[in-house]
Amino acid sequence: MDYIQRLSDRINSDIAKLDFGTEPKNLYSPIRYTLNSGGKRIRPVLCIMAAEMFGGKYEDVIEAAIGIETFHNFTLIHDDIMDKSLERRGQKTVYKKWDTNIAILSGDAMSVLALERVTKVRNFEVLEIFIQTAIEICEGQQYDMDFERRLDVSVQEYLKMIKLKTSVLLAASLKTGAFLASASSEECDNFYNLGINLGMAFQLQDDFLDTYGNVEKFKKGQLGNDIVSNKKTFLLIRALEKATPELKAQLIHWLNVEIFDGNEKVRAVKKIFDTLHVKEDSENLINEYFQKAETNINNIGVGLDKKRYLTEIVNNIKNRDY
């Protein structure tokens, strides 16, 4: 079993052992349900990896790493209410399995528990990174909701939104690990930027794969969900930005029409995307962010062998096609 898998298993086992309360059940059961529902644990893995690269110990970082993972899971509970999502990681979302009030409140408690966990490393700088990041994530989610009602979102605004909603927590994970292992402030900043670039690439890729992914492996239902649900992805935003008045009118027609045949809509919108070459724009931007991430990895001041698992993670993300 390889290092990354072992690390992820160890984190899972530590999360399963968390000793927060049991009563009231309606508060704590949804928290356990969410925290133990799996997920790739990419944030704590990155946090611990960064620390270990600089000689930091798992034990000295795990509390912060679990705090970050707990906060991420809290945001999923509340996001699922806001987005009316029915499933998450193959099981019912909390507000569907229990109810909205329980999902609101168990999320609230989880946010505090996340912070409690981060506090255990007894370091105000780490707390400050975490708090700043937590606020930015809320800002990102609000922008995302605001964008749903707008047709004039610019690519720049979109990139800012995904940076806040997704990238900053990956960045904080890496920076926290490096910081707790006493890496220099330049190293910490470099890790932060790596997280930002990796997060941007990942999120843009998520948008890309929903439309252009491998149809046989794609897990989130069928390809084209984002097109059917009018999601403001990079592809759509870029298309709206580039379109001639005529194509824009066509796009807006598809956004507004009551649709019964999703496939027809997906075909039509993809055809517009093709005309505007937004697929290529997306691929270019994704590659740009992956290249920046690779430069960040090159800049880390440790030997190549110490970087190999981090490189492996980035390559795994880069090569996914679904």
Next chain:
Amino acid sequence: MDYIQRLSDRINSDIAKLDFGTEPKNLYSPIRYTLNSGGKRIRPVLCIMAAEMFGGKYEDVIEAAIGIETFHNFTLIHDDIMDKSLERRGQKTVYKKWDTNIAILSGDAMSVLALERVTKVRNFEVLEIFIQTAIEICEGQQYDMDFERRLDVSVQEYLKMIKLKTSVLLAASLKTGAFLASASSEECDNFYNLGINLGMAFQLQDDFLDTYGNVEKFKKGQLGNDIVSNKKTFLLIRALEKATPELKAQLIHWLNVEIFDGNEKVRAVKKIFDTLHVKEDSENLINEYFQKAETNINNIGVGLDKKRYLTEIVNNIKNRDY
């Protein structure tokens, strides 16, 4: 102008000056709206008073005090969603003025901003008191929601619920103030207990006044709201606990009946309360908690003149009749 009013004004002015972000507007406007909507600022007032009794300075405590007040206001935003409350402090609740998603998310951000504020005093003990309290408040709110669906809530369970939902934050306010002014750990515990006892008295009194308050001064609509809405107050829980099978059946009838004339229900339920003497039980318990609070004040190891404003606050609460 007296000390308490001056203190409260100064806190209000500092809250109005808080420098958190402005964009996205849908995130920050509800936070400002809530924080600047008034309220008695009882928690920060108590926090600063406790500190000043031991020679602590306003400046050294205000960040923690505002953090506590911010957290309290965050809980109101989410509680109002859960309780479907239309108004708060004479203005629309956040989820009514904006929408539920915005209320969830601005509450989430406010909870983090509260913590950010408390972090500014750079003291891990203070942070631990705050985090522990924040978790307990979530537990209390969950018990409160759970109780809505139950008819077998005991008085003991009820007292535990209001302790968590209301008292612990008053207790944490007083203890934090004393702690930051370097009071001994016995003094800190005594302040904590004072907050608990005052909170219990206050919440029981709230229940009491909704049914037996001064009808001409009562602000929350008409008297008897709790009876009309089947709220699990001390009065109702105690009545269900004491009632003969026959009276219990009558009470349950009134809880289940579709009612068009609220007054008729209020009259009928009050009559059952009278038969069971739950008004007296309530008064006795309220007095018991006020007496304990007075003992706590007596035990504070500073001169009487330093305690007079704290005594004034307790007396103001004790003597309210609406």
